[in-house]
Amino acid sequence: MESLSVEEIELILDTADSLKEISTRPIKKVPTLRGKTVVHFFYEPSTRTRTSFEIAAKRLSADTVSLSASTSSMVKGETLIDTAKNLEAMNPDAIVLRHNSAGAPHMLAQLVDASIINAGDGMHAHPTQALLDMMTVREKKGRLSGLRVAIMGDIAHSRVARSDIVAFVKMGARVILAGPPTMIPKGIETLEAPVTYHTREAVKDADVIIVLRIQKERQQAFLFPSEREYAQCYGLTAESLAGARDDVLILHPGPMNRGVEIAPEVADGPYSVILEQVANGVALRMAILYLLLGGAR
């Protein structure tokens, strides 16, 4: 998200808006990327994001191949660079990469000719998630600029948070971060997003609330005492939502821990756009593939 200009972001969102309708047709398929090869290479398990990308590629008629590191002999004793160079030798047009190391997609993009699409790298970034979040908010609000966006939860370990902060700030939103002190990284202030440790303060007057997933492994690391206590202090409930604006939007990147970071009545309530996010995810990824591979290339 750092390297994209405001104009580029708007182009991606406009393109996604226009491609969204394809997924509602009886024949959900256009021939745009026929004969293109898209490799989905996931070092970390992911069904949601991989499925979204695969469906996006297929609706544009691209051929897809899916690799996962867990079943992959390709990576035995092989550097990521060698793996990527090997894949590249098979002439894919794009490699969608999820990797547990921050910066892996960036490094590869400089070494191989195929388009590299970051599907999440370590705790660094998840740019297509930030883009689909913006697409969803813009669709409902008509704008991003000037909106008050609260991002709540485990800011420290969330690549979604990191990409959302950069993206929403860049588009002129006012971002506020909230979470337990153990989950707010030091130095986050440099990102022009103020921090609070109080849910109500974050929620107050919010146009948009992005609730982050709690990873239960963090409890073992003593970052929060129990799910029950996390829910009480930082879970978004109908009660804690009271101070938000009347037309607030609730987003969550999924999968949700119902009753922990988000109460069921909020997840399924009238402000929730969580399933719209998923639907827009397909359109947004179609836009990324289209813009990278669909031109005169």
Next chain:
Amino acid sequence: MESLSVEEIELILDTADSLKEISTRPIKKVPTLRGKTVVHFFYEPSTRTRTSFEIAAKRLSADTVSLSASTSSMVKGETLIDTAKNLEAMNPDAIVLRHNSAGAPHMLAQLVDASIINAGDGMHAHPTQALLDMMTVREKKGRLSGLRVAIMGDIAHSRVARSDIVAFVKMGARVILAGPPTMIPKGIETLEAPVTYHTREAVKDADVIIVLRIQKERQQAFLFPSEREYAQCYGLTAESLAGARDDVLILHPGPMNRGVEIAPEVADGPYSVILEQVANGVALRMAILYLLLGGAR
């Protein structure tokens, strides 16, 4: 199988009969479901059924995406309903679901708009198996009504048995169940199928014998003493087959334990239609997909 009428079953079998020929063409593909998205979501491992569904979908030109719970982060801390709602937001036309909980596909069908196809749920039902079994028998015998059908083995833990009993009884066949007392559930009589504990009694005058797979885990549960003893008492051998009709058909849902529930000379013998079942499975699943997705929808 409970909810289908006799006429609906006949429509499915007739459709499958007419689609079967596609798989024998040099170009095994028709454009009927072009631009449809079929998601195969398997919480339990299955190669046979998943492969059959995938090939069926591809021969109808549908796009397919395959998820398995074992490699899926989608299901971490997420309810089945949330997982399904997420998938649905990506606008699939059908979700083929295998799940270890009885009733999961039924529940989902009431909650999501996409067609839900039950590819086996717990010990409850495996309707496409029952339909392909009926297709295979009808193809060879010309009818289902009035046939004597013996279902042999672990009736208690078999979703195949449960679906076959309902289906064959509904179509007018006379079903008899056989197996060790530890594997015959109480109350099965309500299903209008008499029970015997003697293989010869079940086999006598049978037009059709459906041999169920023994799951070796059951031995740990002390449901049978050893494979050897199971084979002696309940395995279908050339000898135990002696009382059946001259034109008896032998079915098995696979994978077979040769020498346990079925002797090799029976599995490979002249009465076996086990590989026809597999071939018909593709045609039957093409019919299901065609009838659900191929119309004016």
Next chain:
Amino acid sequence: MESLSVEEIELILDTADSLKEISTRPIKKVPTLRGKTVVHFFYEPSTRTRTSFEIAAKRLSADTVSLSASTSSMVKGETLIDTAKNLEAMNPDAIVLRHNSAGAPHMLAQLVDASIINAGDGMHAHPTQALLDMMTVREKKGRLSGLRVAIMGDIAHSRVARSDIVAFVKMGARVILAGPPTMIPKGIETLEAPVTYHTREAVKDADVIIVLRIQKERQQAFLFPSEREYAQCYGLTAESLAGARDDVLILHPGPMNRGVEIAPEVADGPYSVILEQVANGVALRMAILYLLLGGAR
């Protein structure tokens, strides 16, 4: 490789040469195998070879289904023959098989009607690797006959070595084998390829050097003392390469252990054609599929 004639090998290589260009087009796809079903059945994990085959099949417009034994219930208690007969009943046109037992593809080819393509069987053979190695060498040198080809490393446990020896000898090359005595099988002389235990002797005047991958498990089996010592004695380095011809080609089947069997400066150096091998792998597998499935069949 044993059963192919010189003419058949030349036909395969010529076909691969002519199909290679498809992968460099903007639309990397021809309709040749539309409506054909190719099943990729991998009992051993393999990403590199499976991806290469899948991309090859898709660029020819075949439908692909991918099975792996690790996630497969098909193989529970089922013989390989039953598994294959079941797959065959679904009317695939080809089954690409990788198996840990030597001879498995050969056995299947005699039992089922579908074309069986050996994608590596135990320590026996990996014929498509040998063919793509020959394609790469012929492309660069214009011929195979008369070339001096050194194959270096763990000859004993390498199916790549076994296929390469037979293939290059058949095409008129002079093959020399090198490696530690623990990794050179007894009786290898019958293959018309002399043996040396000294890297420099193998490298001397070589036109082609095929470096084999060291499998680290072998160290546990005491076949070599340490990676460091293996690298010093048998690793191909800029220094040990000194005696080779000025236009020597370096091949490696991948994945590479950089700094063990091959030094980075050699892997990335001007003589390396390792990535060309990968690119040619796709074309070669397209040729195999085309020749088996593309005709009047």
